[in-house]
Amino acid sequence: MQRSDRQLIALCAAAALFGHPALAADEQDVPVTITVVPTASIAIIGTTNLLYLEIPPAGSTIPASGVNFAITGNANASVTAEPDSFVSIPTFDYPTGESMGRAVLNGNPVGYRLRLDFPAVGPGAASSRLPGYEDGPTTPPLAANLMATGGTRNGRIHLEASPDWTPTGGLPLPGIYVGSVTITVTAF
Amino acid sequence: MVAVLFALLTVVAFATLRASAADRATVHVNITVLPFAAVDIPPDGNGQGTGFILHVPSKRCSILGAFLGLLTGAWTGPWQNAWSRERYSEDNYCRHWFADWAWPVIRPVRIPFTVTGNAQATVTVTPSSFLKLVTNRYLGKALAQNGDPLGYQSVVHFPVPSAGYAWLRGWESYEDWNDWRGWGGFGSLPAWSRWAKLPGINGAGTPPLSADMVLRGMKAWGVIYIVARRDWTSNGKPAHPGDYAGAVDLTITAENR
Numbered sequence: 001m002q003r004s005d006r007q008l009i010a011l012c013a014a015a016a017l018f019g020h021p022a023l024a025a026d027e028q029d030v031p032v033t034i035t036v037v038p039t040a041s042i043a044i045i046g047t048t049n050l051l052y053l054e055i056p057p058a059g060s061t062i063p064a065s066g067v068n069f070a071i072t073g074n075a076n077a078s079v080t081a082e083p084d085s086f087v088s089i090p091t092f093d094y095p096t097g098e099s100m101g102r103a104v105l106n107g108n109p110v111g112y113r114l115r116l117d118f119p120a121v122g123p124g125a126a127s128s129r130l131p132g133y134e135d136g137p138t139t140p141p142l143a144a145n146l147m148a149t150g151g152t153r154n155g156r157i158h159l160e161a162s163p164d165w166t167p168t169g170g171l172p173l174p175g176i177y178v179g180s181v182t183i184t185v186t187a188f
Numbered sequence: 189m190v191a192v193l194f195a196l197l198t199v200v201a202f203a204t205l206r207a208s209a210a211d212r213a214t215v216h217v218n219i220t221v222l223p224f225a226a227v228d229i230p231p232d233g234n235g236q237g238t239g240f241i242l243h244v245p246s247k248r249c250s251i252l253g254a255f256l257g258l259l260t261g262a263w264t265g266p267w268q269n270a271w272s273r274e275r276y277s278e279d280n281y282c283r284h285w286f287a288d289w290a291w292p293v294i295r296p297v298r299i300p301f302t303v304t305g306n307a308q309a310t311v312t313v314t315p316s317s318f319l320k321l322v323t324n325r326y327l328g329k330a331l332a333q334n335g336d337p338l339g340y341q342s343v344v345h346f347p348v349p350s351a352g353y354a355w356l357r358g359w360e361s362y363e364d365w366n367d368w369r370g371w372g373g374f375g376s377l378p379a380w381s382r383w384a385k386l387p388g389i390n391g392a393g394t395p396p397l398s399a400d401m402v403l404r405g406m407k408a409w410g411v412i413y414i415v416a417r418r419d420w421t422s423n424g425k426p427a428h429p430g431d432y433a434g435a436v437d438l439t440i441t442a443e444n445r
Contacts, residue, residue, distance in 0.1 A: 037209055038209050039209055041211040042212065042213045044215075049213065049214065049216060050216045050217075051218070052218045052219075052220070053219050053220070054220045054221075055220070056221075056222065056226075081215075083217075103217050110219055157215055159219075163221065170406055171304065171305070171306040173221065173402065174221050174222060174223040174306055177218070177221060178216070178218060178219075179216075179217040180215065180216050180217055181214070181216075181217060182212055182215075183212065183213045183214075183215060184211075184212050185210065185211050185212070187209040188209070
């Protein structure tokens, strides 16, 4: 006698003992809903998340030395970047003051611009910058369909700075000016 | 009747790679401002950048000089030896008697420049080429179109007291600088406003002059003077009238204060 037969006999005996009629197998289907929400995550590529630039001369990290990142997800992803604080710098385009990212040394600021590339290369490659006329994230938001490329697209963020990007237009004192930028990715 | 139910239980799962549909990353920004200084030389005035033209004017005293020589006995006739003729030439009469009129001076060239910076700025001026004078002293070398050389002295004043600073009145007249003894004509200057000249050594520029650009409001002004005399030649004979072209190298360095 097989082990399963012995288990069935025991089960029936138990049913008889407790007054139940002879047991028969039954099944019922239960609807199952699996909701997969759009998701996206960001990871910095490489060992550093530091945007570094020496001035003078005026310059930028374009094209090679920006910070690279990878966006991974299962849907479309939209990416923006925003400095942690802003400073108004008179420039040619905005004589009354361009809203730039703010890096600080001993309370003295210098301004910087951002360029966000996403996707950085390949089909649909696009760039965005800070709005300039107001504080806020890079515009426009840059979107890409992640599934079209196996769920991942790479992006890059760049820094641009000039020694005369100070609130007065004067020269900043030597030293290291510090700030930070938040990159936000949203799935949809 | 008690229904016994055997159900196939299935776990309803919400599959998410992350807890939400948005994610963030922080990128740090470091902007290193280096100590620096930059110089701007307007291409106008007497100089074209750091190039310049020294004009040796014609003499006016050929006849008058000889006449004065006769009167004063300085020129004693054709029996003079060559050394005497050279020494008591008409040039010397002109210089001696009617210097300003008869021997017009070589006007100095004035090259103003502006320095901007955020650190300690140091300036030196070096001629692009040097000429050895009969005195064994080396000065800058300017050349006429035919290749004749003329020596020149470079005097750099940095920082000058103000943007509109010019040399003192009278400097363009003969006696003020033709018998140059070290440019006392700067007058009374603030302690931070200094000047330097070529040391007379082959290849050596002016001693360095420094300014704290922060104390100067990140901007300071300077002037290079190019000064020449007719007899600053390799053989000591007066240079022929004409234009002599030269150039100096202006070197500026910056370092932390």
